[in-house]
Amino acid sequence: MSRGRVFGAIAWREVSTVLRTRSYLLLPVGLLAVFAGTLRAGGGLGGGYVPTAVDLLLPLELLVPLVAVALGYRAFGGDNDDRSVLLTYPVSKRSLVGGVFVGRLLGLAGITGLPLAVVGVAVLLVGGHESRVFATHGGVDSPVLFVRFLALTICFGAVVLGWSAGTNRGCSRPTAASTRRCSSSGFSR
């Protein structure tokens, strides 16, 4: 079997896991509610894409890492940890780690990207081209800027997801070294 198909099968299992976990499915709803509240208070929605992005910066800085950790910290632990079995199949460690990361990243992109896309559509429908915050931005406001904002948000989440899953991977194996490392860093196995 090709390495690509193995990688794809592992990544797809992660996507399926995200789709079948109710608590994960509530996350985009919660994010959308926070975005709606923030935009209502900040008034960025009517100002265009850039004011909307500025309004959403703080909640995203706080919430995207939380979502990424929620997706990553159990990626290689608990009932998700079947590495000892998977390695008896023609699955390389690289395919396994890469497939899990890409699958979870797709989940993260969906969870954070969907509410942001809804916000983008809302700006398209109700937003103006003039900025209420920075007058100089009035001429450059564009959906392309918002898409770039969305992409950078997912990249930010990807970094935290990688850190979270990597920390969990190092802590979920009961070796003497990892036990010392994890207990000193406050993580449990």
Added chain:
Amino acid sequence: MSDDPVLRVDGVSKSFGSVEVLSDVSVSIPSGSVVAVIGPNGSGKTTLLRTLVGDLRPTTGVVSYVGPDTDRPIGYLPQEPTFRPGFTAAETLAFYSSLLDGRDPEPLLERVGLAAAADRNVEALSGGMRQLLGIAQATVGDPPLIVLDEPASGLDPNMSENVFGTAAEMAGSGTTVLISSHDLALVETTADTVVVLDRGSVAAAGSLADLRERFETDSLRGVLNAVVGDTEAVAVVGGSR
């Protein structure tokens, strides 16, 4: 059973920090047979099995698979199998199967008696049913060697017998089954070869008849008692640290 080995273990030791759990283990697993690893708690059975399947790297020594060339040479049931929540039993096996030939998982479920629970989510399976699903998983791809770490754990007596019977059937069709168990009665009726571990070393190995004769006893329990002593304390390898 054939004299050709499917797996060779030469001088394998495994340490976790300063604790040596396996010490200079050498054993040959003959193909087409049921080989049982027995020993008291803490004797290193699980560590040995994890080392054999490649889950742990030996500190010293070599494990060599010398069986037929195949995509999946060794199937493995861990002592505590884990399954992804939210997936049915059939989907779980279909995933593992997709890593090989993508064959229909239905016959594997039928073989272990789980066909009726194919559409049940794994978190809704009983402990025994999860164990059976783990055994079905270990047979995905028809590996020449199947390693089962305490497969009867959590199963009722009939189901335990069924599991050991399945192992014997697989051995009859040319598959080698390496099994660790505390159920000496079932080991006695099923195993062709028995390896007795004590404090991380192979204390005795051979056919049941050989072992009974060598230790002048008529049961496997007698062999085990002769090897490890009749003690109620758990053997703690590496001292108290």
